[in-house]
Amino acid sequence: DAGITQSPRYKITETGRQVTLMCHQTWSHSYMFWYRQDLGHGLRLIYYSAAADITDKGEVPDGYVVSRSKTENFPLTLESATRSQTSVYFCASTPRVGEAFFGQGTRLTVV
Amino acid sequence: DAKTTQPNSMESNEEEPVHLPCNHSTISGTDYIHWYRQLPSQGPEYVIHGLTSNVNNRMASLAIAEDRKSSTLILHRATLRDAAVYYCIKIQGAQKLVFGQGTRLTINP
Numbered sequence: 001d002a003g004i005t006q007s008p009r010y011k012i013t014e015t016g017r018q019v020t021l022m023c024h025q026t027w028s029h030s031y032m033f034w035y036r037q038d039l040g041h042g043l044r045l046i047y048y049s050a051a052a053d054i055t056d057k058g059e060v061p062d063g064y065v066v067s068r069s070k071t072e073n074f075p076l077t078l079e080s081a082t083r084s085q086t087s088v089y090f091c092a093s094t095p096r097v098g099e100a101f102f103g104q105g106t107r108l109t110v111v
Numbered sequence: 112d113a114k115t116t117q118p119n120s121m122e123s124n125e126e127e128p129v130h131l132p133c134n135h136s137t138i139s140g141t142d143y144i145h146w147y148r149q150l151p152s153q154g155p156e157y158v159i160h161g162l163t164s165n166v167n168n169r170m171a172s173l174a175i176a177e178d179r180k181s182s183t184l185i186l187h188r189a190t191l192r193d194a195a196v197y198y199c200i201k202i203q204g205a206q207k208l209v210f211g212q213g214t215r216l217t218i219n220p
């Protein structure tokens with residue numbers, strides 16, 4: 001099916017563990033984004049990518065690592081998870097300025 | 112500041128029109144205004160965008176003030192499925208969507 005898929009949908013992990021959230025899009029959009037959404041903060045940009053092998057920091061990048069070896073995939077890694085990274089994470093891609101398609105989100109709980 | 116200003120919440124009745132306002136006083140001449148909405152437990156979804164003139168699509172209409180410092184998203188006949196948080200967004204370089212707090216729209220049956 002065409003679209004943008006995030007996995008897993010739900011994840012519980014322990015403090016200090018490394019965890020990777022996956023994002024896959026089937027359209028070959030150039031731009032991809034990772035946002036986190038917390039109560040009281042709305043959606044905040046973590047990292048974005050303009051194309052394969054091109055990534056850049058967003059508003060809240062600390063504690064996160066991204067890579068983009070293929071256009072369709074944009075994984076987000078928490079190198080050493082902390083409780084403050086408990087959040088809902090959304091991946092998005094865009095074919096043109098301003099018209100983004102978002103995934104269903106990954107709800108991550110760090111205990 | 113690239114963020115916009117919206118009321119925190121609004122309420123309307125089913126099958127009535129809804130006008131959601133947004134102030135974007137720092138907008139530049141080439142900035143488009145984009146609207147997204149987020150239904151409960153889902154990711155944001157694109158609604159509509161415009162530059163200077165009013166825009167319509169199957170979901171909504173967008174009315175942009177002549178000075179472009181404000182805009183209004185219009186849902187012509189609200190349904191219960193329109194209950195969501197609506198975001199008015201300016202693009203900030205490199206196609207980045209910068210989200211504010213949005214307006215939580217409640218639709219009463």
